Amino acid sequence: MTILYTAQWVLPVSxxxxxxxxVAVRDGRILAVGPEAEARARLARFGALETVALxxxxxxxxxxxxxxxxxxxAFRGRLEGHSFFxxxxxxxxxxxxxxxxxxxxxxxxxxxxxAARAGITTLADTEVSGAGFRALCQSGLRGIAHxxxxxxxxxxxxxxxxxxxxxxxxxxxxxxxxxxxxxxPHAVYSVSALLFRLVIEYAERYDLPxxxxxxxxxxxxxFLRSGQGxxxxxxxxxxxxxxxxxxxxxxxxxxxxxxxxxxxxxxxxRATEEDIGLLTFHGARVAHCPKSNAKFGHGIAPVSQMxxxxxxxxxxxxxxASNNVCDLLDEGRFAQLVSRAARGDDRLAPAAALLQWMTLxxxxxLGLDDRIGTLEVGKExxxxxxxxxxxxxxxxxxxxxxxxTAATGRDVILTVVKGRxxxxxxRVLTLDEERLRERLRSLAxxxxxxxxxxx
Ligand SMILES: [Zn+2]
Numbered sequence: 001m002t003i004l005y006t007a008q009w010v011l012p013v014s015x016x017x018x019x020x021x022x023v024a025v026r027d028g029r030i031l032a033v034g035p036e037a038e039a040r041a042r043l044a045r046f047g048a049l050e051t052v053a054l055x056x057x058x059x060x061x062x063x064x065x066x067x068x069x070x071x072x073x074a075f076r077g078r079l080e081g082h083s084f085f086x087x088x089x090x091x092x093x094x095x096x097x098x099x100x101x102x103x104x105x106x107x108x109x110x111x112x113x114x115a116a117r118a119g120i121t122t123l124a125d126t127e128v129s130g131a132g133f134r135a136l137c138q139s140g141l142r143g144i145a146h147x148x149x150x151x152x153x154x155x156x157x158x159x160x161x162x163x164x165x166x167x168x169x170x171x172x173x174x175x176x177x178x179x180x181x182x183x184x185p186h187a188v189y190s191v192s193a194l195l196f197r198l199v200i201e202y203a204e205r206y207d208l209p210x211x212x213x214x215x216x217x218x219x220x221x222x223f224l225r226s227g228q229g230x231x232x233x234x235x236x237x238x239x240x241x242x243x244x245x246x247x248x249x250x251x252x253x254x255x256x257x258x259x260x261x262x263x264x265x266x267x268x269x270r271a272t273e274e275d276i277g278l279l280t281f282h283g284a285r286v287a288h289c290p291k292s293n294a295k296f297g298h299g300i301a302p303v304s305q306m307x308x309x310x311x312x313x314x315x316x317x318x319x320x321a322s323n324n325v326c327d328l329l330d331e332g333r334f335a336q337l338v339s340r341a342a343r344g345d346d347r348l349a350p351a352a353a354l355l356q357w358m359t360l361x362x363x364x365x366l367g368l369d370d371r372i373g374t375l376e377v378g379k380e381x382x383x384x385x386x387x388x389x390x391x392x393x394x395x396x397x398x399x400x401x402x403x404x405t406a407a408t409g410r411d412v413i414l415t416v417v418k419g420r421x422x423x424x425x426x427r428v429l430t431l432d433e434e435r436l437r438e439r440l441r442s443l444a445x446x447x448x449x450x451x452x453x454x455x
Contacts, residue, residue, distance in 0.1 A: 007056075
């Protein structure tokens with residue numbers, strides 16, 4: 001069966017907007033894109049057509065979220081007012097002490113519900129539990145589930161690698177065409193140089209995508225450049241020797257030869273000119289999470305310079321524990337506004353470039369741009385419908401500008417991944433939203449108690 005999605009506007013990203021447009025989908029692929037009348041005429045030979053008419057709406061490629069932590073969704077609003085270091089410590093303790101495997105699954109699935117309802121069709125997730133991987137598979141969304149590994153003590157590196165391998169090998173049996181596994185040595189302050197080397201070798205051998213939190217905070221910089229600050233202090237308390245390399249995080253990763261696998265560098269807020277040269281030279285990708293960076297006061301990543309130099313930069317929301325919403329339309333707008341404010345340049349990320357950033361450029365940062373990211377014949381059918389009927393969206397002069405400057409995830413009325421309807425404007429069809437909502441609320445009850453100091 002061929003399905004014809006029609007709307008007042010189709011925004012293919014790879015071509016100018018089409019008024020009274022249509023996208024035909026068959027067997028998970030895009031069969032035709034164009035004005036509705038033309039598409040119908042061209043499709044006559046394919047027999048029966050089912051039409052889904054969205055009316056006053058825009059059909060766009062699915063949004064690509066280059067950095068999430070689905071398993072942390074239950075922490076939305078729970079960690080307000082903590083400094084970055086305390087935030088990480090409290091989050092880790094709550095996750096370890098108060099959440100079992102089922103809780104993590106509920107949390108990640110609720111994150112998938114939120115993403116699907118916001119028109120996000122692809123996510124690059126980072127996690128410790130496998131819950132994000134399972135949530136992606138169950139929800140029908142597309143993604144990469146990077147399995148995190150921690151271990152600042154080089155004596156423990158082999159043991160940490162062993163644990164990671166076991167986790168990856170178990171989950172890998174359930175990989176699908178849509179959901180792949182990756183690995184993530186967490187960050188330079190939580191992973192020893194030896195563990196970095198071992199994980200990178202492992203990823204290279206098994207062709208696993210790699211993501212690394214990097215160049216995010218002043219505390220991380222202090223750790224690397226002077227061996228001072230809370231991360232260094234934590235290592236001292238644990239009796240782990242640390243001699244700072246006195247270089248930036250990206251330079252450190254380059255010196256470890258970790259950039260050879262073209263990792264997805266999450267944040268890169270503090271990237272210098274030299275760092276940008278290194279990451280573009282090696283073909284590393286960047287996940288830009290401007291709201292999370294702003295919330296922690298970490299600053300604004302120099303992404304316009306990175307993009308000008310040809311780096312592949314996707315937009316990420318980061319976890320809702322720091323954002324607090326998984327809404328890529330909101331994130332893209334914020335990215336545009338803060339980069340303009342910071343650089344005093346009102347030409348940065350104009351509307352069409354911003355829509356491309358949320359879709360094709362994100363796909364490119366994840367190595368998926370040959371399959372998704374635009375509405376083009378032959379590509380896999382990841383598409384969304386955004387209503388243009390809300391009072392905050394009227395009137396519409398330029399549909400691309402309306403979508404990127406005024407719409408939010410809450411205006412999404414359809415989410416389709418590889419031809420399968422995941423969200424139909426009323427509910428997410430692949431997960432039991434009501435059951436999840438109840439379980440999430442009871443979990444929040446358990447997470448709400450304060451964490452005991454010390455220990
Ligand atoms: Zn993160």
